[in-house]
Amino acid sequence: MTITIRDVAKRAGVGVATVSRVINESELVSEATRETVKRAIAELNYVPNHTARRLSLGRTMAIGVMVPFFTRPSAVERLRGISDVFEGTSFNLVVYSIESLRRREQYFREVPRGDRVDGVIVISMSPSADDVRALTHSSLPVILLDAEHSSFISMLEDSAHGGALATQHLVGLGHRRIAFIGGPFVDPFNFARTPSTKRLEGYRQTLTDAGLPIHDAFLGVDPNEMIGTHSITAARELTMRMMRLAEPPTGIITASDTHAFGVMQAARELGLHVPGDLSVVGYDDIETASYVELTTVSQSLYDSGKRSAERMLQLLQGGDRTPTFERLPLDLVQRKTTAMPATSHQEVMTRQP
Amino acid sequence: MTITIRDVAKRAGVGVATVSRVINESELVSEATRETVKRAIAELNYVPNHTARRLSLGRTMAIGVMVPFFTRPSAVERLRGISDVFEGTSFNLVVYSIESLRRREQYFREVPRGDRVDGVIVISMSPSADDVRALTHSSLPVILLDAEHSSFISMLEDSAHGGALATQHLVGLGHRRIAFIGGPFVDPFNFARTPSTKRLEGYRQTLTDAGLPIHDAFLGVDPNEMIGTHSITAARELTMRMMRLAEPPTGIITASDTHAFGVMQAARELGLHVPGDLSVVGYDDIETASYVELTTVSQSLYDSGKRSAERMLQLLQGGDRTPTFERLPLDLVQRKTTAMPATSHQEVMTRQP
DNA sequence: CGCTACTATGAAACCGTTTCCAATTGGTTG
DNA sequence: CAACCAATTGGAAACGGTTTCATAGTAGCG
Numbered sequence A, B: 001m002t003i004t005i006r007d008v009a010k011r012a013g014v015g016v017a018t019v020s021r022v023i024n025e026s027e028l029v030s031e032a033t034r035e036t037v038k039r040a041i042a043e044l045n046y047v048p049n050h051t052a053r054r055l056s057l058g059r060t061m062a063i064g065v066m067v068p069f070f071t072r073p074s075a076v077e078r079l080r081g082i083s084d085v086f087e088g089t090s091f092n093l094v095v096y097s098i099e100s101l102r103r104r105e106q107y108f109r110e111v112p113r114g115d116r117v118d119g120v121i122v123i124s125m126s127p128s129a130d131d132v133r134a135l136t137h138s139s140l141p142v143i144l145l146d147a148e149h150s151s152f153i154s155m156l157e158d159s160a161h162g163g164a165l166a167t168q169h170l171v172g173l174g175h176r177r178i179a180f181i182g183g184p185f186v187d188p189f190n191f192a193r194t195p196s197t198k199r200l201e202g203y204r205q206t207l208t209d210a211g212l213p214i215h216d217a218f219l220g221v222d223p224n225e226m227i228g229t230h231s232i233t234a235a236r237e238l239t240m241r242m243m244r245l246a247e248p249p250t251g252i253i254t255a256s257d258t259h260a261f262g263v264m265q266a267a268r269e270l271g272l273h274v275p276g277d278l279s280v281v282g283y284d285d286i287e288t289a290s291y292v293e294l295t296t297v298s299q300s301l302y303d304s305g306k307r308s309a310e311r312m313l314q315l316l317q318g319g320d321r322t323p324t325f326e327r328l329p330l331d332l333v334q335r336k337t338t339a340m341p342a343t344s345h346q347e348v349m350t351r352q353p
Numbered sequence C: 001c002g003c004t005a006c007t008a009t010g011a012a013a014c015c016g017t018t019t020c021c022a023a024t025t026g027g028t029t030g
Numbered sequence D: 001c002a003a004c005c006a007a008t009t010g011g012a013a014a015c016g017g018t019t020t021c022a023t024a025g026t027a028g029c030g
Helices: A005-012 A016-023 A031-044 A050-057 A073-087 A101-113 A129-137 A159-173 A195-209 A231-243 A257-269 A287-291 A301-316 A343-351 B005-012 B016-023 B031-044 B050-057 B073-087 B101-113 B129-137 B159-173 B195-209 B231-243 B257-269 B287-291 B301-316 B343-351
Strands: A062-068 A092-098 A119-123 A142-145 A153-156 A178-182 A219-221 A251-254 A279-284 A295-298 A325-327 A331-333 B062-068 B092-098 B119-123 B142-145 B153-157 B178-182 B219-221 B251-254 B279-284 B295-298 B325-328 B331-333
Touching: A005 A016, A005 A031, A016 A031, A050 B050, A062 A073, A062 A101, A073 A092, A073 A119, A073 A279, A073 A287, A073 A301, A092 A101, A092 B092, A101 A129, A119 A301, A142 A301, A153 A301, A159 A178, A159 A195, A159 A251, A159 A279, A159 A295, A159 A331, A178 A195, A178 A231, A178 A257, A219 A231, A231 A251, A231 A257, A251 A257, A257 A279, A257 A287, A257 B287, A287 B257, A287 B287, B005 B016, B005 B031, B016 B031, B062 B073, B062 B101, B073 B092, B073 B119, B073 B279, B073 B287, B073 B301, B092 B101, B101 B129, B119 B301, B142 B301, B153 B159, B153 B301, B159 B178, B159 B195, B159 B251, B159 B279, B159 B295, B159 B331, B178 B195, B178 B231, B178 B257, B219 B231, B231 B251, B231 B257, B251 B257, B257 B279, B257 B287
Parallel strands: A062 A092, A062 A119, A119 A142, A142 A153, A153 A325, A178 A219, A178 A251, A251 A279, A279 A295, B062 B092, B062 B119, B119 B142, B142 B153, B153 B325, B178 B219, B178 B251, B251 B279, B279 B295
Antiparallel strands: A295 A331, B295 B331
């Protein structure tokens, strides 16, 4: 049915080995035969079978990215960075989207075997002891992005610091009643603490340092199990509730830009002006954040994706594989959703019993 | 190095064929040997080599999605729909992201060969004559999403109708000076007309039908070659220019939500209130559109992705492959960026010479 | 002119599965 | 008890490439 290397060999009147050499641009072929073979390839419209090649080569020319919910905005940004790097190479990018515990287990079992990819970038997942065994057993190069483990090259932001950055920004503007909305706090896939947890810690620490009280009513916990799913509506409802308190917050910091969008939606519905009546700080700096002029903590998602892919490329070319830890940069990007608290508004609200 | 089916066979004291039968849950193995083999597999921690299996089987258990710039919001939405469907099956999803003409050609040449995937979903690309040949030559099932060709099952919205919907909405609200911002009008990858072009047609037709004039100054052409790249800044600048006209538009319809975001950004910078001073209509209804309460033409991106994946699943199970055309539904989603034109503002502006 | 050294080439082994086909076994039937 | 049948089983041939290794041919050199 399909044309194989043998058909080409027959047509060109040479052996299969020679055809293979021509395909792989080996030097060991005379100019004359090379031409003959190339013509035969063109005439038959032959394309080498990828699977067969993989099998015999032992290499796949593909790198795998394992990522939970790859359509989440932050995942998309990182993937864009990774994709842009591999675009220029002969490596293919295979995205393993993890949307259930079953898939997670399956992929951690199968992908590292090395018969599917030549390297793995794991995003936003702390590998379990079993995972580590699976990953190290194969001798595949591994990079952890937005996660950390002593056995692998890891790249991660300092979430607590990020939470502190956001909080300090509001404190600096004069806010004294600052709420936090975020979650989930436990990763449903590996039961580890999520970055949200640490961002919350940074928030608490900053308030304490500033001598400000920590109110339970100012902690909004997104009850969703899945990261990024419906976090907008969750944040919207939490905000609604908070803003109806006798003494509502004047500023809200969030654990993700998506949460921040929910907060802003609630503000709109309540007729509150941002930042006049309420300041909002996001986290991640996804592309959309700039459309709506959201003040946010920038994770340089795109750049970190790019960086991890470049690092992977080095590893594939025999680069040093000793585990290193890279602290990703974090910046507060001030846009137009934060301002000094409106004292007038504050007074009006406090007068309510 | 790695353990193969032969190692298992040796350990279990059986032939490789038997081991293979156990793996594939064939009935033709006695209960006793099945147990022995299973134990051996467990002891050796054996996992079948995926590539070898593919080669031997001729099936890949993967379906490919070819899509330009898969991190574009609209592409992400469609992918999410597709991904959600395949999540429940044993098929893997392989995304072929097309970011250059070179890649486009490479993928159209290689992917349809059938040694990589068992089926192809092509998004937002009209296949050229060569592509059609390549796609039909292999006997792979093919589905076109957001594109149309008589040789394949196609699913596409009526862009002209969508452009008309948006325009009619503004006309109905009483707007008489309506601008259009969109582009690119030619797909850089296949030199075909883009949906933008047809949306523009719908806009023009509607204005003509309503007896309204068509001003050249009210046509904003996004000069970007690449779909979705920097369309925000392009739209922002086009809006800036338009709003400084002696008689600026009171409403702007766009060829994508991203363009609409650019329009809104410009409005904010000019101190114009949306929808009080300017009405804005987007196109696509990407997730972000609802955050910012953008009135837009909904393409049901997620649903269309889902639909195409389900259809593919049917084909893979031997479903009918005769080319059909499915017109995707289109709806105007009215949110909060459109309203009646402000007559006062209009008057003020028209008085300027 | 004979020997060596090197280049170009093809046959065959290999990668790790699945599957066809033949062989063995044990049980049933006439 | 011979013959036949069904149920298991294993050897070997695919699948379509790459690569080792041996060999034929040729050029260089003394």
